[in-house]
Amino acid sequence: MRGKKLLHGLAKRAYRSKAFDLLTYIRSAHMNYVSFILTLINLAVIMMGIVLPALRVPPELRPAAAGATLAALLAVAVVLGWIDVNAGVTRKTVVKQAYWRRPTWQHVAMLTGRIYKLPDLTALWIRLRKGGELDSEAAECLSEAAKNTVYWAYIGNFDIKKEIKLPSKRCLKKFFEMAGVELSEEEVARVYELLKSPEYS
Amino acid sequence: MSLLKRVLRIYVYVRLGISNYLTFMIALFNTASLVWYFLNLKDFIPYSHFVLLFFLLYLPLAAVLGYYDLKKLVAKTAYEVRPYWKRPNLFWTRYGLGAIVYPVEAKELSELSGDGRVRECSSRAAREFLKFFLGEGRYVPKESCFCRIAYEEGLLDEEHYEMCLKVLRESE
Numbered sequence: 241m242r243g244k245k246l247l248h249g250l251a252k253r254a255y256r257s258k259a260f261d262l263l264t265y266i267r268s269a270h271m272n273y274v275s276f277i278l279t280l281i282n283l284a285v286i287m288m289g290i291v292l293p294a295l296r297v298p299p300e301l302r303p304a305a306a307g308a309t310l311a312a313l314l315a316v317a318v319v320l321g322w323i324d325v326n327a328g329v330t331r332k333t334v335v336k337q338a339y340w341r342r343p344t345w346q347h348v349a350m351l352t353g354r355i356y357k358l359p360d361l362t363a364l365w366i367r368l369r370k371g372g373e374l375d376s377e378a379a380e381c382l383s384e385a386a387k388n389t390v391y392w393a394y395i396g397n398f399d400i401k402k403e404i405k406l407p408s409k410r411c412l413k414k415f416f417e418m419a420g421v422e423l424s425e426e427e428v429a430r431v432y433e434l435l436k437s438p439e440y441s
Numbered sequence: 442m443s444l445l446k447r448v449l450r451i452y453v454y455v456r457l458g459i460s461n462y463l464t465f466m467i468a469l470f471n472t473a474s475l476v477w478y479f480l481n482l483k484d485f486i487p488y489s490h491f492v493l494l495f496f497l498l499y500l501p502l503a504a505v506l507g508y509y510d511l512k513k514l515v516a517k518t519a520y521e522v523r524p525y526w527k528r529p530n531l532f533w534t535r536y537g538l539g540a541i542v543y544p545v546e547a548k549e550l551s552e553l554s555g556d557g558r559v560r561e562c563s564s565r566a567a568r569e570f571l572k573f574f575l576g577e578g579r580y581v582p583k584e585s586c587f588c589r590i591a592y593e594e595g596l597l598d599e600e601h602y603e604m605c606l607k608v609l610r611e612s613e
Contacts, residue, residue, distance in 0.1 A: 324454070366559065398611075
């Protein structure tokens, strides 16, 4: 427990620290520009110093040969890259990823009333209140979802923690009941089992 | 599209082409060559045969492992430990608390509630959404009228109302 507290404290400091902002910018510059330029320089040096002499290319032709190789490589890479984004590995990696076919944490949190959009909760609350349909159970469940949503936004912005209370079984049933869906006990148990799993907890 | 944006797009394609295909294949050839050379396999099997055998074994194994990786193993877990798997990003912080709403949603909200405050607040939040879009990252909506209505209605207690205001005022 103390270890977790210490870890949270350190992480909180790191998150607030400007040093990490700076490191993020430096890393971005390095990954996206510097390392790429270094790779190109390495290629040119290896071509000029090792590959072209080994192929017995005359010294006066070596800069042109290295330049042409670089240009050809870049041209092939542009074509491959375009295909990659639109039809290749990058696109396939997205659609073959597990969560392309499964709801994410946030989708499940909204499905189960753990969090929901505050404007919708507010409008529904007013509607039910005006229609005399805001029973104590609906009021409690809507309020719980609204508070959880605010808490989620609050700790998501100002804290390191990310534990959000699970919806109560009563509220889970109530939200589905409001949508005209009766949940069986088995369904409730299965929902809770999944909600407690590492991906949805 | 401006010249700079065009160049940036081409640059991204170049990098994807290089990293996902060219260097990937080169790395595989390098590994095969090093294994063949340093394990003294050159005394038993010609290089071309070894490379063929290497790819015949490696590719099916890698494909099966990759399939399970994306569905159940590291790729799936990496997705779940991303910092914004369970946290709201800037958009969701604003959208979830009602600082911005879609115009169609604004109409739905005011129709649903039949309430003047919600109508006015939805309209302001829809306007904020437009400013958010037009601001291109320089404008962050801070409209907190839905926090106030939720508090007035008793949906939020004072503690959560204050949290709601703080998030919208101070988070960037």
